[in-house]
Amino acid sequence: EFRMSDAYSFHRSFSELNNFFPRVFRAYERVFRACEVPTVAAEAGVGFMGGERSYEFLTPSSNGDDYVVECPKCGYIANRDVAVAAYPSGSGRPNALERIETPDCKTMDDLAECVGCKRSGLAKTMVFAGSSRLVMAVVRADYDVSLEKLGRLIHEPALQRATDEQLRQAGVVATHAGPFRLHPDTVVVVDQSVIETPNLVCGSNEEGVHFRNANFGRDFDAHYSGDISRIRSSALCRHCGTSMNISRALELGHIFRLGDYYTNRMDLRLRDETGREFYPQMGSYGIGIGRLMAAIVDTHHDADGIIWPVSVAPFLSYLMTIGKSRSVRDTGDAIAEYLEHEVLYDDRDESIGTKFKDYLLLGIPFRIVVSPATMTDDTVEVYDRIASSTHTVDVDTLPEFLAARQREYLDRARESTHAL
Ligand SMILES: [Zn+2]
Numbered sequence: 425e426f427r428m429s430d431a432y433s434f435h436r437s438f439s440e441l442n443n444f445f446p447r448v449f450r451a452y453e454r455v456f457r458a459c460e461v462p463t464v465a466a467e468a469g470v471g472f473m474g475g476e477r478s479y480e481f482l483t484p485s486s487n488g489d490d491y492v493v494e495c496p497k498c499g500y501i502a503n504r505d506v507a508v509a510a511y512p513s514g515s516g517r518p519n520a521l522e523r524i525e526t527p528d529c530k531t532m533d534d535l536a537e538c539v540g541c542k543r544s545g546l547a548k549t550m551v552f553a554g555s556s557r558l559v560m561a562v563v564r565a566d567y568d569v570s571l572e573k574l575g576r577l578i579h580e581p582a583l584q585r586a587t588d589e590q591l592r593q594a595g596v597v598a599t600h601a602g603p604f605r606l607h608p609d610t611v612v613v614v615d616q617s618v619i620e621t622p623n624l625v626c627g628s629n630e631e632g633v634h635f636r637n638a639n640f641g642r643d644f645d646a647h648y649s650g651d652i653s654r655i656r657s658s659a660l661c662r663h664c665g666t667s668m669n670i671s672r673a674l675e676l677g678h679i680f681r682l683g684d685y686y687t688n689r690m691d692l693r694l695r696d697e698t699g700r701e702f703y704p705q706m707g708s709y710g711i712g713i714g715r716l717m718a719a720i721v722d723t724h725h726d727a728d729g730i731i732w733p734v735s736v737a738p739f740l741s742y743l744m745t746i747g748k749s750r751s752v753r754d755t756g757d758a759i760a761e762y763l764e765h766e767v768l769y770d771d772r773d774e775s776i777g778t779k780f781k782d783y784l785l786l787g788i789p790f791r792i793v794v795s796p797a798t799m800t801d802d803t804v805e806v807y808d809r810i811a812s813s814t815h816t817v818d819v820d821t822l823p824e825f826l827a828a829r830q831r832e833y834l835d836r837a838r839e840s841t842h843a844l
Pocket residue numbers: 495496497498499500661662663664665666
């Protein structure tokens with residue numbers, strides 16, 4: 425459903441891109457502020473776009489398909505897919521590895537009860553099938569594997585849970601799986617939570633047996649290690665230790681610092697004034713126009729319809745006349761002519777009720793009514809939909825009146841600091 429406004433920039437050096445990127449960032453902030461949609465900018469994954477780093481502009485929405493993690497104290501904000509938290513840690517000296525019989529333990533809860541410890545004292549193993557290899561991910565049992573983080577760490581974008589058949593072929597004992605006695609082709613990835621916690625209870629990959637006091641580095645190793653666990657709602661900020669909030673959001677825009685990822689692959693070279701050839705550094709910038717429109721309507725409406733902010737309203741004013749009087753018509757025509765493209769002149773032969781209703785549905789900020797009553801003192805009636813206030817305005821000063829209110833609303837939007 426994405427209709428995008430897309431932009432790309434090309435630079436002679438990474439530092440030039442780095443100087444330009446924040447200007448687009450601030451321009452995007454101004455765009456969303458002018459549209460009067462509350463947004464936050466969050467660090468995001470680069471996904472299939474590749475490149476160095478990206479930021480998403482998101483609006484809080486219960487219909488959103490993204491989750492944003494935010495620290496209320498230091499302001500750290502990131503998409504949940506890539507958000508990092510303070511590493512959990514355990515303390516204590518490594519004890520000697522013990523073999524324990526656990527024949528009836530099929531689940532993590534069984535195991536916790538059987539060995540008498542919390543889930544944070546257990547290692548949880550999940551096995552995935554990548555493009556051509558099995559991947560065993562080990563996290564502490566009070567965490568879940570983030571497929572996004574795991575895929576990114578090992579450069580496998582399409583991971584699926586391994587089937588029973590795949591496990592059997594690789595010699596993995598499903599109920600007692602662990603990073604031991606594995607087929608050499610199986611890739612082991614260990615989460616930071618496991619690295620930081622000593623003396624875990626861990627599957628031995630032997631039917632009915634677990635190990636107690638399993639310690640990373642001493643008893644088992646990994647091909648990859650890093651942050652592969654999904655952030656939890658109680659997660660603490662890595663920067664300041666404050667408990668972070670998670671909320672749903674809708675992505676409206678996304679800006680990428682691509683670097684020379686594409687220019688290299690496509691062998692796009694430029695030559696500068698000294699004759700030096702180089703791969704230009706790229707930035708990519710997009711706003712989802714359809715989504716932005718939906719988010720504006722979501723924020724600005726009432727029971728009667730849309731109320732467009734003045735910055736995006738298709739017309740600033742809606743004009744209608746009441747009655748068949750010639751002078752009313754002439755005044756209406758004259759106003760329509762001097763307000764030009766700023767006004768939608770409803771000269772249909774419809775009832776007043778229908779026109780009032782349609783005006784509300786259209787969501788245009790100001791409604792101007794010329795009637796026999798207003799003609800008696802050369803005024804018009806102006807209804808301000810945003811403030812829901814009605815004003816009597818001299819026909820002569822109407823343009824100034826509308827311009828002043830328009831400016832007031834634009835200034836108010838510019839100065840606002842919408843935030844989650
Ligand atoms: Zn913080």
